Amino acid sequence: MHLKYESQLREPLVYGNKTYAQVTEDIVRPIEAKPSRLWYIGFFIAVTLLMFGAYSVYREVTYGIGQWNLNKTIGWGWDITNFVWWVGIGHAGTLISAVLLLFRQGWRTGVNRAAEAMTIFAVMCAGQFPIFHMGRVWMAFFVMPYPNSRGPLWVNFNSPLLWDVFAISTYFTVSLLFWYSGLIPDFATVRDRAFTKLRKKLYGIASFGWTGSTKHWQRHESLSLVLAGLSTPLVLSVHTIVSFDFATSVIPGWHTTIFPPYFVAGAIFSGFAMVQSLLIIVRKVFGLEDYITIGHIDLMNKVIVLTGSIVGIAYLTELFMGWYSQNKYEGYTFWYSRAYLFSPYGWSYWGMMACNVLSPQIFWSRKMRRNVFVTFFMSIIVNIGMWFERFVIIVTSLYRDYLPSSWSVYYSPTIWEIGFYVGTFGLFFTCFFLFAKYFPVIAVAEIKYVLKRSGESFKPGMEKIETQELESFVHDQAHAH
Amino acid sequence: MAQKKFVVGCFDDEAVLFPAVKQVRAAGYKIKDVYTPFAVHGLDHALGMRETSLHTAGFIYGITGTTTAISAISWIFTKDWPLNIGGKPHFALPAWIPIIFELTVLFAAVGMVLTFCYLCQLAPGVKKHRFHNRATDDLFVMVIECTDKTNTDDLKALLSAKGALETDVQVAEEGWWFGTYDNDNEDLYNNKQLA
Numbered sequence: 001m002h003l004k005y006e007s008q009l010r011e012p013l014v015y016g017n018k019t020y021a022q023v024t025e026d027i028v029r030p031i032e033a034k035p036s037r038l039w040y041i042g043f044f045i046a047v048t049l050l051m052f053g054a055y056s057v058y059r060e061v062t063y064g065i066g067q068w069n070l071n072k073t074i075g076w077g078w079d080i081t082n083f084v085w086w087v088g089i090g091h092a093g094t095l096i097s098a099v100l101l102l103f104r105q106g107w108r109t110g111v112n113r114a115a116e117a118m119t120i121f122a123v124m125c126a127g128q129f130p131i132f133h134m135g136r137v138w139m140a141f142f143v144m145p146y147p148n149s150r151g152p153l154w155v156n157f158n159s160p161l162l163w164d165v166f167a168i169s170t171y172f173t174v175s176l177l178f179w180y181s182g183l184i185p186d187f188a189t190v191r192d193r194a195f196t197k198l199r200k201k202l203y204g205i206a207s208f209g210w211t212g213s214t215k216h217w218q219r220h221e222s223l224s225l226v227l228a229g230l231s232t233p234l235v236l237s238v239h240t241i242v243s244f245d246f247a248t249s250v251i252p253g254w255h256t257t258i259f260p261p262y263f264v265a266g267a268i269f270s271g272f273a274m275v276q277s278l279l280i281i282v283r284k285v286f287g288l289e290d291y292i293t294i295g296h297i298d299l300m301n302k303v304i305v306l307t308g309s310i311v312g313i314a315y316l317t318e319l320f321m322g323w324y325s326q327n328k329y330e331g332y333t334f335w336y337s338r339a340y341l342f343s344p345y346g347w348s349y350w351g352m353m354a355c356n357v358l359s360p361q362i363f364w365s366r367k368m369r370r371n372v373f374v375t376f377f378m379s380i381i382v383n384i385g386m387w388f389e390r391f392v393i394i395v396t397s398l399y400r401d402y403l404p405s406s407w408s409v410y411y412s413p414t415i416w417e418i419g420f421y422v423g424t425f426g427l428f429f430t431c432f433f434l435f436a437k438y439f440p441v442i443a444v445a446e447i448k449y450v451l452k453r454s455g456e457s458f459k460p461g462m463e464k465i466e467t468q469e470l471e472s473f474v475h476d477q478a479h480a481h
Numbered sequence: 482m483a484q485k486k487f488v489v490g491c492f493d494d495e496a497v498l499f500p501a502v503k504q505v506r507a508a509g510y511k512i513k514d515v516y517t518p519f520a521v522h523g524l525d526h527a528l529g530m531r532e533t534s535l536h537t538a539g540f541i542y543g544i545t546g547t548t549t550a551i552s553a554i555s556w557i558f559t560k561d562w563p564l565n566i567g568g569k570p571h572f573a574l575p576a577w578i579p580i581i582f583e584l585t586v587l588f589a590a591v592g593m594v595l596t597f598c599y600l601c602q603l604a605p606g607v608k609k610h611r612f613h614n615r616a617t618d619d620l621f622v623m624v625i626e627c628t629d630k631t632n633t634d635d636l637k638a639l640l641s642a643k644g645a646l647e648t649d650v651q652v653a654e655e656g657w658w659f660g661t662y663d664n665d666n667e668d669l670y671n672n673k674q675l676a
Binding site for chain 2: 019020021024145151152153154156157158160162163166167170173174177178181184185188189191192193194197198200201203204205206208209210211212213214215216217218219220221222223225226227230231233234237241244445446448449452
């Protein structure tokens with residue numbers, strides 16, 4: 001057989017008695033059906049939140065940054081917290097599609113499309129925060145290095161903030177290209193079975209005239225592989241560079257070499273949690289439990305417990321270094337501003353510890369990993385925890401700096417600061433609802449590719465294997481190649 | 482564009498398709514293409530296609546990005562406007578590595594995708610002839626271009642004997658043209674010929 005062999009003991013990636021036609025039918029049907037009432041309600045709520053966000057941003061642009069409660073000491077508050085939070089969430093998609101492709105993990109096929117969409121929307125949300133934090137947003141194009149009439153005064157290529165501009169815009173572009181190149185064959189599938197003129201026309205345009213030629217598939221495979229190879233270091237670089245925004249400064253609590261790996265692990269951690277939240281809903285609403293299986297949820301929970309523990313180690317290492325360095329500023333930040341429960345922001349540190357380090361440990365239990373309700377609940381908890389983490393890093397390091405005379409009073413956001421954050425949820429879910437309705441939420445062609453080696457109906461059931469004599473089992477395995 | 486005549490054979494299983502490809506080629510026919518719903522590994526070799534060199538193009542785009550970044554930043558920071566940043570060296574290569582890396586990736590990815598679209602002639606609004614509408618669903622569609630000497634009945638019989646579920650002779654235009662798919666009057670959804 002020309003297809004890659006997969007052990008019979010491995011859990012199937014596609015359940016049910018599927019044929020290629022059935023796979024198309026299952027995944028494309030939601031696009032062809034009328035949206036449900038739930039979809040309309042969800043979409044309406046998302047657009048409402050987006051409108052509220054738009055109004056908050058309007059106030060900020062019109063009246064200035066004073067609409068937010070930032071002050072001279074806490075110059076980065078909710079907005080940069082939210083920026084880092086969204087960028088972090090945007091890491092799972094490319095990790096799933098690129099890193100798991102390079103590692104030849106077949107299970108990525110069920111979840112990569114939705115995860116990549118989530119990445120793109122999350123990066124879009126993230127981008128809003130630094131752009132509007134500029135204050136004079138109409139001058140945002142100043143971050144671009146181009147010959148200009150101001151000297152030409154160039155941007156500072158030695159600044160981590162400029163590295164961020166390059167990293168995030170590259171990441172967004174490459175993720176979008178990767179996502180769309182995977183979508184082209186699937187749009188062609190939708191086009192070729194469309195029975196209304198409008199749908200045929202729109203998906204015809206979106207599919208770029210794809211026919212499924214063998215030569216085109218060969219190039220498509222090469223393209224996917226190289227894009228995966230490029231995206232793998234890219235995804236690691238993006239949050240590394242975001243962490244440089246902090247690590248290259250001299251603020252106690254930020255000036256540490258542990259930041260890049262610690263941020264990347266945290267990003268994967270929160271990204272997978274967001275993928276879980278979304279996919280658990282998607283698989284239920286569109287009836288895709290055969291493709292996004294409990295096995296997928298189990299595997300993603302393993303990633304969550306791994307990355308959550310890496311983040312936990314990082315927190316403990318920081319605490320240790322706060323003492324071991326014998327630097328009184330570091331010690332004060334870590335042992336008073338953060339770890340002391342009754343300091344002004346102690347609650348946020350311990351909220352972070354509880355959500356990110358302690359609670360994911362529940363996933364050492366296989367039973368919990370495979371429980372949809374526990375997973376959904378935990379995915380929300382993890383994202384709350386990761387928001388706390390960024391808040392802790394930013395605010396607890398800033399509010400008391402080297403000079404006690406500039407120590408800040410307690411910082412709490414204004415309604416417009418909160419509104420901006422809520423608005424990005426609106427943006428994210430508006431995009432996601434449109435995606436779920438009009439795009440194939442699972443990569444149809446990739447599922448077909450793994451169907452005959454990982455589909456349930458093409459593998460003997462576990463019952464058969466368990467009751468089989470050892471000798472005949474070994475015989476079967478040896479001949480399956 | 483020139484109209485050409487093609488013999489089309491549809492298969493529903495790649496395990497049947499592979500021997501059929503081999504035997505049709507052995508019988509001396511030239512297979513124009515096989516349209517498949519997903520990437521069937523090894524089919525390109527079975528059809529005698531050479532490897533794609535798209536990844537080489539990607540490498541060239543990548544190093545173009547690297548050199549663009551290095552030369553642009555060094556010119557800007559050492560010649561055009563040497564900015565004094567705390568008395569640090571103007572040629573600060575380590576600090577530029579993040580941007581150099583990002584531009585390498587950006588050039589490689591954008592260049593490769595554009596090259597891919599160019600080579601496969603893919604673009605919004607492009608239309609191509611489809612030999613079977615289920616080639617993007619569940620059929621593997623083998624297309625053989627007819628010459629003056631081709632006996633279409635013989636070829637159809639050969640394809641059927643090798644497991645084709647459906648055979649057909651079509652006259653079609655090669656290549657692509659601008660157009661949309663909404664004027665095709667095939668009601669495919671309700672009329673699956675091979676249910």
